[in-house]
Amino acid sequence: MxxxxxxxxxxxxxxxxxxxxxxxxxxxxxxxxxxxxxxxxxxxxxxxxxxxxxxxxxxxxxxxxxxxxxxxxxxxxxxxxxxxxxxxxxxxxxxxxxxxxxxxxxxxxxxxxxxxxxxxxxxxxxxxxxxxxxxxxxxxxxxxxxxxxxxxxxxxxxxxxxxxxxxxxxxxxxxxxxxxxxxxxxxxxxxxxxxxxxxxxxxxxxxxxxxGRQGELPFKSLKTSQKERFFNYTILKHAENIAMRKREAGDIWTGLYDFIWEDAAGRQGEVPLCLDDLKNNKHYFRLLPAYAPVKHILTHQTLFISFWVAVLPENLPPPCLPEGYAWYTPEKVQNLPKPIVIAQFLEKNGL
Ligand code: SF4
The missing domain is CATH 1.10.340.30 (Hypothetical protein; domain 2)
Structure with missing residues (x-):
């Protein structure tokens, strides 16, 4: 046969x-x-x-x-x-x-x-x-x-x-x-x-x-290299609404929605710069205790992500957001397409 x-x-x-x-x-x-x-x-x-x-x-x-x-x-x-x-x-x-x-x-x-x-x-x-x-x-x-x-x-x-x-x-x-x-x-x-x-x-x-060569075959010379990146995400909340934006082409997660984002090379674990900006502009907010950093592995990248939740007072008007960001209600946030690591963070922390 x-x-x-x-x-x-x-x-x-x-x-x-x-x-x-x-x-x-x-x-x-x-x-x-x-x-x-x-x-x-x-x-x-x-x-x-x-x-x-x-x-x-x-x-x-x-x-x-x-x-x-x-x-x-x-x-x-x-x-x-x-x-x-x-x-x-x-x-x-x-x-x-x-x-x-x-x-x-x-x-x-x-x-x-x-x-x-x-x-x-x-x-x-x-x-x-x-x-x-x-x-x-x-x-x-x-x-x-x-x-x-x-x-x-x-x-x-x-x-x-x-x-x-x-x-x-x-x-x-x-x-x-x-x-x-x-x-x-x-x-x-x-x-x-x-x-x-x-x-x-x-x-x-x-x-x-x-x-006895099962372990050697098939032969593949190209191994993918893994790049490490450090992200800071700030979840800015005002009256239950969260600031998010749609990611543009040119990086990972094109078309998905995320929070205020900082590629924090060398600054992992430090408070994100956007919060310093808020402070400097005399915006008040309550910073929730730090969340455990998350390691997220993609095909060619390993992400180390720190999340920060800043709650703005409801009785004051919300601050202007960086370009591309907007406020989304909890229902809308639920329905937006998001990277799984973000969807899991929101769900796990009841945000
Ligand atoms: S075809 Fe695959 S499973 Fe079958 S003997 Fe060869 S190596 Fe083993």
């Missing part, structure tokens, strides 16, 4: 029951693929449910505001995915009359859709004969065939893509299931740490198993 046949036999007995596998609706498949980029299935599942409930059709998403889409996405990270998804939904609804593209080449023209996503939608949604190569597939192929090429290089990626295409089953109607099978096999059997080689149906012919 060849490689793809073995995976096609393994799949029905081991696959997880996931909602996007029970649908032929390409809109739902597209949603699931965007949500699952760099996200574990367990984390992505409730977001998938939330999106298809709130935006059951592509027209519903196209008609929504960016804030509604971002609020539904809140907590999933990589927020550019949500913005691109919304842009693409509007493009498909308005320019393509709601007709989703039916092949990989057309999907690749759309915003936020790369090689993997275009292949996945074309294969799972439209049965196109294209291989789908994600991190799981790289791992299975590198180990089984003993491929040492760098998966983070363009040359390496092309080698894996070409090999994956040759492994597709002969019958077109089995290609989609095979693509799902190899991805699921990488997620459940040939896992990054501790692959289950003992009970693996591919064991007899697996190069990595035969040579």
């Amino acid at each position: 060849n490689f793809s046949e073995m995976l096609l036999q393994w799949y029905p007995n081991h696959k997880r029951d996931l909602p996007w596998r029970d649908t032929n609706n390409p809109y739902y498949i597209w949603l699931s693929e965007i949500i699952l980029q760099q996200t574990r299935v367990k984390q992505g599942l409730p977001y998938y449910e939330a999106f298809i409930t709130r935006f059951p059709t592509i027209q519903d998403m196209a008609a929504a505001t960016e804030e509604e889409v971002m609020r539904t996405w809140q907590g999933l990270g990589y927020y550019s995915r949500a913005r691109n998804m919304h842009t693409t939904a509007k493009y498909i609804a308005h320019e393509l009359q709601g007709n989703l593209p039916t092949n990989k080449a057309e999907w690749l023209k759309l915003k936020g859709v790369g090689e993997y996503t275009a292949s996945a939608i074309a294969s799972f949604g439209f049965g196109e004969r294209v291989s789908v190569v994600d991190g799981n597939v790289f791992r299975v192929l590198a180990r089984f065939f003993g491929i040492e090429d760098d998966i983070s290089s363009i040359k390496g990626a092309k080698i894996f893509q070409a090999l994956a295409q040759t492994l597709l089953p002969a019958q077109d109607e089995r290609v989609s299931t095979y693509n799902q099978a190899i991805m699921e096999f990488g997620a459940l059997q040939c896992t990054p740490q501790k692959p289950d080689c003992m009970y693996c149906p591919l064991q007899a012919s697996c190069v990595a198993h035969g040579t």
Whole structure:
């Protein structure tokens, strides 16, 4: 039995029951693929449910505001995915009359859709004969065939893509299931740490198993470097309202709302400058006791965040806010899309 046949036999007995596998609706498949980029299935599942409930059709998403889409996405990270998804939904609804593209080449023209996503939608949604190569597939192929090429290089990626295409089953109607099978096999059997080689149906012919190199393959030269940043957030309150602003492009969290913000390089833990400004301008406020700093890890950055809550007297008019900030009622604050670290801080402290 060849490689793809073995995976096609393994799949029905081991696959997880996931909602996007029970649908032929390409809109739902597209949603699931965007949500699952760099996200574990367990984390992505409730977001998938939330999106298809709130935006059951592509027209519903196209008609929504960016804030509604971002609020539904809140907590999933990589927020550019949500913005691109919304842009693409509007493009498909308005320019393509709601007709989703039916092949990989057309999907690749759309915003936020790369090689993997275009292949996945074309294969799972439209049965196109294209291989789908994600991190799981790289791992299975590198180990089984003993491929040492760098998966983070363009040359390496092309080698894996070409090999994956040759492994597709002969019958077109089995290609989609095979693509799902190899991805699921990488997620459940040939896992990054501790692959289950003992009970693996591919064991007899697996190069990595035969040579004990499971831990070395796949080879990836590019490691992401982690930058440390120190933020001060001032939660300025006046009569229950909180000063917030929408973050602009050019830094993390574009389009999300945060408090009065200071990138406090070298000043971590010190009272934010904006409070000094308030004092100097003879504004009165009550500073609540300091909150424990929060460490928040993103893909390329580790944030150390200090929060300060300054309560202004209700009987005095609120001070002018820095440019871009405005006062928001508690209800509005609740509904604004926010970085998860901010949403959690508000909830935990009942603010
Ligand atoms: S034998 Fe081990 S390394 Fe090889 S494919 Fe199976 S699980 Fe992966």
